[in-house]
Amino acid sequence: RRLSTAVEQSPEAIIITDCHPKILRVNKAFCDITGYMPEEVIGRNPSLLRGDKKPKAFYEAMWATIFRDGTWSGEMLDKRKNGDVFPAWLTITAVTDQEGVLTHYVGSFFDITERKKSDDEIHRLAFYDPLTDLPNRRLLIDRLQHALASSERSGRHGAIMFIDLDNFKVINDTKGHDLGDMLLVEAARRLQSCVREGDTVARLGGDEFVVMLED
Numbered sequence: 001r002r003l004s005t006a007v008e009q010s011p012e013a014i015i016i017t018d019c020h021p022k023i024l025r026v027n028k029a030f031c032d033i034t035g036y037m038p039e040e041v042i043g044r045n046p047s048l049l050r051g052d053k054k055p056k057a058f059y060e061a062m063w064a065t066i067f068r069d070g071t072w073s074g075e076m077l078d079k080r081k082n083g084d085v086f087p088a089w090l091t092i093t094a095v096t097d098q099e100g101v102l103t104h105y106v107g108s109f110f111d112i113t114e115r116k117k118s119d120d121e122i123h124r125l126a127f128y129d130p131l132t133d134l135p136n137r138r139l140l141i142d143r144l145q146h147a148l149a150s151s152e153r154s155g156r157h158g159a160i161m162f163i164d165l166d167n168f169k170v171i172n173d174t175k176g177h178d179l180g181d182m183l184l185v186e187a188a189r190r191l192q193s194c195v196r197e198g199d200t201v202a203r204l205g206g207d208e209f210v211v212m213l214e215d
Contacts, residue, residue, distance in 0.1 A: 013088075015046055015107040024104070033111055035081035046107060051077035051085035062092075066105075070094045078109065087112050129203040131181055132188035140202035140210055147214050154215075161211040163191070168207035 007014050013030035017023050023041050031037060034049065041048065065072045073091040080086065088109040095104040127139040135143065147158055165187060172180040184207065191201045191209060200212040 010108070012108045012110045017046060017105045017107070019102045019104065021046060021105050029110075033080070033109075034078070040081070049078045051079035066092055066094055070096075075112070076109070087116055132185055132203050134188050134192075134209075135200055135202040137202070137204050140200065140204075140212065143200050144212060147212065150214070156215050158215065159213040161213075163209040163211060165207040 007016075007025075008027050010027060011029055013033045014027045015023055015030060016025040023044055023046060026036075026038050026041060062072050062074070071091065071093045073089070076088050076090045077085050078088045078090075089112050090107060090109040093106045093108075094102055095106060097103050127136060127142075128134065129136045144160075150156075151158055165183070168180065168183070171183060184203075187207075187209070188201065188203065191211060195201060195211060195213065198214060200210075202210045202212070204210060
């Protein structure tokens, strides 16, 4: 009974299946996250939640890990009843009896949408200029190192252009920083429109830009 209460009150969605696997039981968090009521999923395969089609090799490796280690954890795309797809962190655990015979699987997962948004925002702040959305100095150096390594392997050349805006300070001083920012955003847009998809336009700071052309 204590275990049953823990399952029901868990903030994580929990699915208990037989060994086929067919769903035997779900908890309240499962219903809250997915939008399914228990009677809509009991007796069905958990694959009804699958939000994307991964390669067959992915599932073969996942089940091989479960059979070998008794458990597997990883990120999956799941689908709610209304069709919305969301990222989830899933753990599947095999349950055996005293003789070691498989009896059940327990799957638990939680919605990691907000965590991924936070991770994406941290990445954006770390590698992109907040005004123009161009790569910043840090990302430029990283791409430059990759380009140099690629150039050394292929024997092909690239080009670096340093660009600044003449008399930009005058615009800031006479028209205000808001108009100066608008000019920087437009300059960034125009520079990006001049290069190929694989090239890089970066903002070093102020009115200084770098264009990196590969091959």
